[in-house]
Amino acid sequence: MTRSTIVELAKAAGVSPTTVSHAFSGRRYVDPETKARIVALADKMGYRANPRARRLRTGGAGIIALASSMPFAVAAGPARLGFLMEIAAAAAVTALSRHLALCLVPPLEPDSNLDALEVDGAIIVEPMVEDRLLEFFSSRGVPVVSIGRAPGREDIPSVDIQSTATARLMLEHLGANSRRVGLITGEQRRNSYIETEAAYAAFTAERGYSPVALRVDESGGEPEAAAAAERLLRNNPDIDALCVPVDAFARGVLDAARLLDRPVPQGLRLATRYDGMRAKLATPQLTAVNLHLDQVAEAAIDLLIAAMEGKEPQPHAIAPPQLVVRESSAA
Amino acid sequence: MTRSTIVELAKAAGVSPTTVSHAFSGRRYVDPETKARIVALADKMGYRANPRARRLRTGGAGIIALASSMPFAVAAGPARLGFLMEIAAAAAVTALSRHLALCLVPPLEPDSNLDALEVDGAIIVEPMVEDRLLEFFSSRGVPVVSIGRAPGREDIPSVDIQSTATARLMLEHLGANSRRVGLITGEQRRNSYIETEAAYAAFTAERGYSPVALRVDESGGEPEAAAAAERLLRNNPDIDALCVPVDAFARGVLDAARLLDRPVPQGLRLATRYDGMRAKLATPQLTAVNLHLDQVAEAAIDLLIAAMEGKEPQPHAIAPPQLVVRESSAA
DNA sequence: CTGAAAGCGCTTACAG
DNA sequence: CTGAAAGCGCTTACAG
Structure with a gap:
């Protein structure tokens, strides 16, 4: 039929x-x-x-895909309502104004078949090393750009999400009123972690103390982060501030702090990266960074349009990250 | 070129x-x-x-659009990260498994041009009366389904979001330990408001007291809701519980309660509909309803597929709404 | 008031 | 190892 x-x-x-x-x-x-x-x-x-x-x-509108390669286990659940969806919302607005339809590629099960995904271009959010989606599109000759550099793929145009600057911002803020700042990132090798860890190494070197850093498995979510933070704090009692870029992990740290009777911010000062609902609605509210994701999304789309048309991209100025100081890091 | x-x-x-x-x-x-x-x-x-x-x-994949007609002013900002985006995330997953690409239609500025939006089908989330997007698609002969019935368009297949049952759930829960329950909905004529208001009318009639209900302009957001709630509570001091389906409005009510020195839940009991970040991360946490949006999204896509293929839809069973009782409505 | 025909840019039997 | 040709299902000059 x-x-x-x-x-x-x-x-x-x-x-x-x-x-x-x-x-x-x-x-x-x-x-x-x-x-x-x-x-x-x-x-x-x-x-x-x-x-x-x-x-x-x-002719009609071109179609572009927006995808993140966060493993399904992580991106599913309410977690998926954060960073990626804020970018998606902003990108959809920009896309429409540029006469493009924005197509959402969900987190993928390892075996999902992508062949039907016939698009004019793709944006990958914070790709990791050997990112499956990135490879898929780029190997088919579909123009791809990334939000956050693609590690190991310097040929892929990307919008800088200024992870080094963001990390410095958090670290210096925390460092100003703390004895010793620790770091918790994630295990996957994404550029933002890599840059943050490098910034942290530089920061501790400047201050002349040894780094206390931990990587948490993304699929473990808050509980895993809580357990990791607990360990970190027990082993390093002089740590009185933590830089925790992943907002879900920061919530886990909050739990650990409660458990250890280290009230935030008096007993432990805390800052995270993405200023989403999790940061804003935590108790206490979390200090975070305004990454200007709307500008980032717009820049990514224009970068992609340039790639699709084979033109030189018009560089977009993105406002520098801004610290949003809240109770979690009060002096 | x-x-x-x-x-x-x-x-x-x-x-x-x-x-x-x-x-x-x-x-x-x-x-x-x-x-x-x-x-x-x-x-x-x-x-x-x-x-x-x-x-x-x-052939390739078909493309379907997901759209909400919430005015731009409302849907923009962090508000857009709620209900709609949760549906979007779930719908994207289902769409992919059905060999469809899900295209996100952002909230529209009144003058935005839709002509390029050439899709195989469309899902409209909680359309209002004479919904512009709904009319756009349906007048072009594009198969459309809605999530939540489209008021005045009984010809449009829709996934029932069980607003009457949801409203009863909230009202009876609140009624069990309160003297008198009030209602705050929104001004736009969406089916969920209409059903909720009807359920409330029935509820007050059963209890034998006169209804105290208010509609708030969606574009006013939390502050507008706070102001409205303040008025309502001042004028009706015997109201000791409020049913506030719109989560942003519920947050506004929280502010009003603080201002009036009516601590929630002791001085005022409160329940909202959508169990998103706003409800979960409020202080105190808000009692809300699990609407099973993942099932709703899946049902909508399968309904749409049936419409696109001219087949009879396979009715999907969606789990009944479940109350998630939290501190805001503690007895 | 309406048609015949070209063409959008691919893919894929069919043929050699 | 490779080509000529048909065809996917529309739209739109061109013509009458």
Whole structure:
């Protein structure tokens, strides 16, 4: 039972495809009676213009994909409502204004089949090393850009999310009123972690103390982070501040602090990166960083458009990250 | 500067389009040297297969749009990270598994041009009366379904979000330990408000007291809701519980309660509908309703698929809404 | 008021 | 190892 085509409908109505086309588009006059007959017949036969054909013929909007390669286990659940979705929302707005449709690629199960994903371009959010989605698109010759540099793929144009600057911001803020600052990042090798860890190494070197840093498995979520933080704090009782870029992990640290009777901020000062609901609505509220994700999303789309058109990208200025100081890091 | 086509590339490489096609698809053997030449040339000429043409020829994935008609002012900002984005995330997962790409239609500025939005189907989230997006798609003959019935458009298939049951759940829970329950909804005419208001009318009638209900302008957000709640509580001091389906409004009510020195829950008991970050991370945490949005999203997509194929929809069973009792409504 | 025909840019039997 | 040709389902000059 395949859908009927314009030719079949035309035949049934005793007119030409031309007239059918015009009956629907209204781009030229069609005898009202003829039109009525066509419309009625179309309804009966279940005819609808094939958007694929129309797209080819008239151009239509290009389609771009937005994807994150966070493993399914991590991105599923309420976690997926953060960073990625804020970018998605902003990107959708920009995309529409640039005459593009933004298509959301969900977190992938390892075996999901991507072949049907026929798009004009793709944006990958914070790709990790050997990112599966990134490889998929780029190996098919689909123009790709990333938000956050793709580690090991310097050929992929990317929007800088200023992870080094962001890390410095958090570290210096925490350092100003603390004895010793620790760091908790994630295990996956994404550029933001890499830069943050490097910034932290530099920071501790400057201050002349040895680094206390931990990586948590992303799929473990808050509980895993809580356990890790507890360990870290027990082993390093002089740590009185923690830089925890991943907001879910920061929430876990909050739990650990409670457990250890180290009230935040008096007993432990805390800052995270993404200023989402998790940071804003935590108790106490978390100090975070405004990354200007709306600007980032817009820049990514324009970068992608340039790549799709084979043009030189217009560099976008993105406002420097801004610290949003809240109770969790009060002096 | 239009992109080069397969014919141009073939000509430049001195081969047929057939060979070029195969050089890229790998679906039949091509002399390695020829292939290398083609690929090199393609790179130089910036050739890339036109996805539109490919889609028409091979089928490819269908594209469906997910849209909400919340006015831009409301849906923008962090508010947009709630209900709609949770549905989007779930829908994207289901869509992919059904071989469909989910395209996000952002909140629309009143003048935005939709013509390029050439999709195979559309899902509208909680449409209001005379919903612009709904009319747009349905008038173009694009199959549309809604999440939450479309008021005044009983012809549009929809996934029931069980607003009456949800409202009863909240009202009876609040009623069990309160003298008198008030209601705050929104001004736009969406089905969920309509059903909730009707359920409230029935509820007050059963209890034998007169209703105290208010509608807040959605674009006013939390502050507007706070002001409205303050008024309502001042004028009706015997109201000791409020049913506030819109989560942003519930947060506003929290502010009002603080201002009026009516601590929640002791001085005022409160419940909201959508169990998102706002409810979970409020202080005190808000009693809310699990609407099973993942199931709702899946049902909507399957309903849409049926509509696109002209088949009878397979009815999906969606779990009944479940109250998630939290501190805000403690007895 | 309406049609015949070209063409959008691919892919894929069919043929050699 | 490779090509010529048909065709996916529309839209749109061109013509009458």
